[in-house]
Amino acid sequence: MSAIVLENISKKFKVPHERRKTLFHNIVGIIKQQMDYEEFWALKNVSFEIEEGESFGIIGKNGSGKSTLLKIISGVLYPDSGKVKTKGKIAPFLGLGVGFQPELTASENVYIYGSVFGLTRKEINRHYDEIFKFAELENFKYMKLKNFSSGMNTKLAFSTAVCAAPDILILDEVFAVGDTTFQKKCTEKIFDYQKMGKTILFVSHSMDAVKKLCTRSLYLHNGQQVALGPTEEVVKKYLDAT
Numbered sequence: 001m002s003a004i005v006l007e008n009i010s011k012k013f014k015v016p017h018e019r020r021k022t023l024f025h026n027i028v029g030i031i032k033q034q035m036d037y038e039e040f041w042a043l044k045n046v047s048f049e050i051e052e053g054e055s056f057g058i059i060g061k062n063g064s065g066k067s068t069l070l071k072i073i074s075g076v077l078y079p080d081s082g083k084v085k086t087k088g089k090i091a092p093f094l095g096l097g098v099g100f101q102p103e104l105t106a107s108e109n110v111y112i113y114g115s116v117f118g119l120t121r122k123e124i125n126r127h128y129d130e131i132f133k134f135a136e137l138e139n140f141k142y143m144k145l146k147n148f149s150s151g152m153n154t155k156l157a158f159s160t161a162v163c164a165a166p167d168i169l170i171l172d173e174v175f176a177v178g179d180t181t182f183q184k185k186c187t188e189k190i191f192d193y194q195k196m197g198k199t200i201l202f203v204s205h206s207m208d209a210v211k212k213l214c215t216r217s218l219y220l221h222n223g224q225q226v227a228l229g230p231t232e233e234v235v236k237k238y239l240d241a242t
Helices: 023-031 066-074 106-116 121-135 150-163 180-195 207-213 231-241
Strands: 002-016 037-051 055-059 081-086 090-094 168-172 199-203 216-221 224-230
Touching (some): 002 199, 037 081, 037 199, 037 224, 055 207, 066 168, 066 199, 090 150, 121 150, 207 231, 216 231
Parallel strands (some): 055 199, 168 199
Antiparallel strands (some): 002 081, 216 224
């Protein structure tokens, strides 16, 4: 049975040509909107299915539409056309610090971030110590996140996401920052989820990590599907093109 189904997903953004500095410029811009903006298609007619319990990779250069696709699957963005169907609870790890409030403490952010994943306060209380232990941040619970390093942010975000026990775990560049020891812990946790039959959607620029974790993959270029199939074959096509 499919955990994720995408049918002809397309998404466009309006890119302004110039910055408007005054009210007059804004009014003129509204009147002459077609001249002030150009349409940028982040995704065009993307279709695929991911089976329950499958580990699926998405690869491509920066700007190819990977993160936009993950946000659409997670419900953060809506497509301009096409259909998205998901089955089960989703925990999206969509880049460094997304959803965090820098003026609040790490402890406060865990409760906010956990609620985004559908956890009740009681459930967060139950996992609270586990989250900080896995993140190796027991001594920083009451420090404001604005004083955290990028690696500390990533550790806290990933630890909170995996403790949500989702049916679908969406990971965007989880290995981009953080020390080698924590990256190893992340890999082991992902393997644990695979053994539990969870569905994993994984985006990374590390082809070794994609090949290690994913059975099938999608190669995106300029928002369009280039290849879809066994990871080894898809990665080869990507590397041959770069």
